[in-house]
Amino acid sequence: xxxxxxxxxxxxxxxxxxxxxxxxxxxxxxxxxxxxxxxxxxxxxxxxxxxxxxxxxxxxxxxxxxxxxxxxxxxxxxxxxxxxxxxxxxxxxxxxxxxxxxxxxxxxxxxxxxxxxxxxxxxxxxxxxxxxxxxxxxxxxxxxxxxxxxxxxxxxxxxxxxxxxxxxxxxxxxxxxxxxxxxxxxxxxxxxxxxxxxxxxxxxxxxxxxxxxxxxxxxxxxxxxxxxxxxxxxxxxxxxxxxxxxxxxxxxxxxxxxxxxxxxxxxxxxxxxxxxxxxxxxxxxxxxxxxxxxxxxxxxxxxxxxxxxxxxxxxxxxxxxxxxxxxxxxxxxxx
Amino acid sequence: xxxxxxxxxxxxxxxxxxxxxxxxxxxxxxxxxxxxxxxxxxxxxxxxxxxxxxxxxxxxxxxxxxxxxxxxxxxxxxxxxxxxxxxxxxxxxxxxxxxxxxxxxxxxxxxxxxxxxxxxxxxxxxxxxxxxxxxxxxxxxxxxxxxxxxxxxxxxxxxxxxxxxxxxxxxxxxxxxxxxxxxxxxxxx
Numbered sequence: 001x002x003x004x005x006x007x008x009x010x011x012x013x014x015x016x017x018x019x020x021x022x023x024x025x026x027x028x029x030x031x032x033x034x035x036x037x038x039x040x041x042x043x044x045x046x047x048x049x050x051x052x053x054x055x056x057x058x059x060x061x062x063x064x065x066x067x068x069x070x071x072x073x074x075x076x077x078x079x080x081x082x083x084x085x086x087x088x089x090x091x092x093x094x095x096x097x098x099x100x101x102x103x104x105x106x107x108x109x110x111x112x113x114x115x116x117x118x119x120x121x122x123x124x125x126x127x128x129x130x131x132x133x134x135x136x137x138x139x140x141x142x143x144x145x146x147x148x149x150x151x152x153x154x155x156x157x158x159x160x161x162x163x164x165x166x167x168x169x170x171x172x173x174x175x176x177x178x179x180x181x182x183x184x185x186x187x188x189x190x191x192x193x194x195x196x197x198x199x200x201x202x203x204x205x206x207x208x209x210x211x212x213x214x215x216x217x218x219x220x221x222x223x224x225x226x227x228x229x230x231x232x233x234x235x236x237x238x239x240x241x242x243x244x245x246x247x248x249x250x251x252x253x254x255x256x257x258x259x260x261x262x263x264x265x266x267x268x269x270x271x272x273x274x275x276x277x278x279x280x281x282x283x284x285x286x287x288x289x290x291x292x293x294x295x296x297x298x299x300x301x302x303x304x305x306x307x308x309x310x311x312x313x314x315x316x317x318x319x320x321x322x323x324x325x326x327x328x329x330x331x332x333x334x335x
Numbered sequence: 336x337x338x339x340x341x342x343x344x345x346x347x348x349x350x351x352x353x354x355x356x357x358x359x360x361x362x363x364x365x366x367x368x369x370x371x372x373x374x375x376x377x378x379x380x381x382x383x384x385x386x387x388x389x390x391x392x393x394x395x396x397x398x399x400x401x402x403x404x405x406x407x408x409x410x411x412x413x414x415x416x417x418x419x420x421x422x423x424x425x426x427x428x429x430x431x432x433x434x435x436x437x438x439x440x441x442x443x444x445x446x447x448x449x450x451x452x453x454x455x456x457x458x459x460x461x462x463x464x465x466x467x468x469x470x471x472x473x474x475x476x477x478x479x480x481x482x483x484x485x486x487x488x489x490x491x492x493x494x495x496x497x498x499x500x501x502x503x504x505x506x507x508x509x510x511x512x513x514x515x516x517x518x519x520x521x522x523x524x
Contacts, residue, residue: 109441110412110466111410111412111414111441111443111466111467112410112412112441112442112443116412219430220411220428220429220430220443221428222428223412223413223417225413225417226413226416226417296417299417
């Protein structure tokens, strides 16, 4: 076990835990944002640099500070380590710079993009970025590519987090897409436009932090904040079958996996659940999905609760806002 | 019974006298008032022959702008609809196909765009929310009608005709005009 202090909060975590995961065990504002790290994907992280933190004391044995800011998703904690995240102006300044770099080539076509409203980069830029860009050059542009018949790739929006390639590597039997080229020229692509079609390829859409990989069956159907997200499940022989139905009236516009408060999918779903069951009758609807009230999706989204269960629900949401994992929902709420 | 306020008055049913009973003085008094008003300056105008002067920032009927090449600016992002406090705006998005680049500015456009003018409160939040400078409120006064259906304005009434542009320069704030001067802030490169 290692004792680590993050922003003045002390926490004891298992050896080998990264600083990011130690911060997530504390929860709240001091959790560094992450665009490429994904807890359920092995080896992810270390690419986007938004989770940079300052280590003011390396360990109890060697309390010298680390010379540079470190990526918290890749740095394991040491006993007696002291970390500064939001209390360090240097970190906030660096993060602002990283956001500016991520946005250099990002087209900012949010009004067109289907990811708008649930986009990690949008949230990150809103919280940490500067409102104006200093970049005067032309942005890099790519043609849109169809990856299979269900996924659309907008390479212009990609921030090269590599999450989707890890999904293909770790969830599907063979990976047929990857990053081609180097440096400024790197792009996600398939080899000679080879189609990605295997049972779990649709999860690339969910792990994509931006709108680079989007669901073609949902393309331009509706903005997410006009849909009504409902938790639902079905007996699926291939996957857990636990999904979110994005509904408009009685119509299911999109099916996606459930994301936790850090936007990470814990239980991946198969393509059959995602694409082939766009009918409410195929699903057992559990009830409205809990949406953070700061999200634009919470606009016009109501979660049913009677007064007795409301108190428990508020306590549950307070836990959620602290960044703790969402406790089990009230059975009466999902009835 | 105790009065709830001190403003209550006790009603007295007084007997009218002779002059009051024949009503003639009261009627004549009324006629005199009517005749007086005939020679006063009228407080209404005869719209549409004469039009009342309106403020420069009057918020009237909406317009969906086209860009300098005549392509529709609206990209159906839904921000006007989410900003609308009266929930008057609905839209359906569609993808632009090859060959329609002259018609629509971005790869997505609104295939239907409707404003229910009976719900609209002309607050102007839609034009404030619009990231594409597509919707503006103009100085045009909304026409009246006999039925309710006519007040749901579709794209046929909202989009400005190519040869008959609607001038909205007065609606663009100084901050927006200043922003547009700097090329590096532009998102559409």
